[in-house]
Amino acid sequence: MSTRQQDARVIDGNRRPEWARSAVYVDGGWRETAAGRTVEVENPATEAVIGTAADAGVADTEAAVSAAAAAFPSWSALPPPERLAVLERVYTGLERRRDLLVETTIAEIGAPLRVAREAHVDTGMAVLRAYLDAAEELAWQERVGNSLVLREGIGVAACITPWNYPFYQVLAKIGGALVAGATVVLKPAELTPLSAYLLTDTIDEAGIPAGVFNLIPGPGRVVGEALAGHPAVDAVSFTGSTRVGARVAALAAASIKRVSLELGGKSASVILPGADLEPAVRASVEAAMLNSGQTCTAWTRLLVPRADLETALRLAAARADTLVVGDPTRPETDLGPVASPAQRHTVTGFIERAVADGARIVTGGTERPAGLARGHYVRPTIVTDVAPDAEIVQEEVFGPVLTVQPYDSIEEAVALANGTPYGLAGAVWGPDQGAAVAVARRLRTGQVDINGGAFNPAAPFGGYGRSGNGRELGRWGIEEFLETKALQL
The missing domain is CATH 3.40.309.10 (Aldehyde Dehydrogenase; Chain A, domain 2)
Known part of the structure; x- marks a missing residue:
């Protein structure tokens, strides 16, 4: 047991078992990591250990990518309305967990109650809602002269998310990927994995097919690098520092995979x-x-x-x-x-x-x-x-x-x-x-508020220069995970 102060929610094993985890979610089920390691999660306001998370490694990453690759053909072949029906169930399940998500966000990142509720959880929910709405109007196929233009899921998407908005940032990535018909391997930040576990519980309960979504908490230098360089990963969506983003792009370049980077700002x-x-x-x-x-x-x-x-x-x-x-x-x-x-x-x-x-x-x-x-x-x-x-x-x-x-x-x-x-x-x-x-x-920047204009979760989000490339949110966030094919008729 850690010598640091322990939180009662972990010790008694009853009040918040959601905060004491040790497994990864791969191929439709929970399993212990290959090495059996866990890491502690600290509350930054109290410096107390409030939970644990899996400390996954390369073997766990390989298993998750293999599961996602195997699940891709059937998931991408589903008509978009059938994929959306699964994600609507996820949305409903998250609504039921809203209070627990807020409590968890307060505990793992130290966000004040109002900020956790409005900026983290409610904004994340609004982003998922905007993806679902955008998918209803997206042109999945269209005629251009004698061509039939098709939009298809890109394949396996590695989503690597930061610690500052642990719930919102995950939905900003996996929402667009899953709607597009891609399958997902999610690596949340080591500091804040707990809300990702709650999200995964919800996805599992929604009945998503095995392998379509996989959760691999672990260190960026191990899991993140393995995902960025994996030849069976077709797209990497990363949010974090510019320094690490450059490393992700370099690793991904060897297999010519698509890379979306949402990096620093000033x-x-x-x-x-x-x-x-x-x-x-x-x-x-x-x-x-x-x-x-x-x-x-x-x-x-x-x-x-x-x-x-x-x-x-x-x-x-x-x-x-x-x-x-x-x-x-x-x-x-x-x-x-x-x-x-x-x-x-x-x-x-x-x-x-x-x-x-x-x-x-x-x-x-x-x-x-x-x-x-x-x-x-x-x-x-x-x-x-x-x-x-x-x-x-x-x-x-x-x-x-x-x-x-x-x-x-x-x-x-x-x-x-x-x-x-x-x-x-x-x-x-x-x-x-x-x-x-x-x-x-x-202004050379991706988003500008005019006289206090409100954030729009359906509008494109992303940066210029060292702030990254690609766009998230709305139909633009779906298109990041689509390939385009032309059939000449």
């Missing part, structure tokens, strides 16, 4: 002259701090007209200081911990180096929040007086840190917004929609 929120400053700053701070800043689309750079800089700094600090940091199970909490001690060290290191380089901390910093001696907490931090090429401006921090920079012209604002290697998301706030859209069209 998104800018641009406030134009004449925009309503207070709501734009408030929303930008909230977006930067959502999920304790562990969001690839977080608007981590706020760009404001130079004349508005000091007002924007005052407004940003005031909003950051009202955010409640603490116990994620309490309804009033806005920010929980970051995911791990390593992540806390990474975030505070960025802040320390920025200060050493001359940056000014407007609020926040590296000190632990008051009254929180345990847990991987970081204070909401606003930083200014940073150069365009500063590390904290150029690199993804993945924590609750927002930089604020002034600009003197629209041209400079666009240059600053486009001045990092990333291009995943962003925002533009203007005096009217037309002015904001005109600037948004010039």
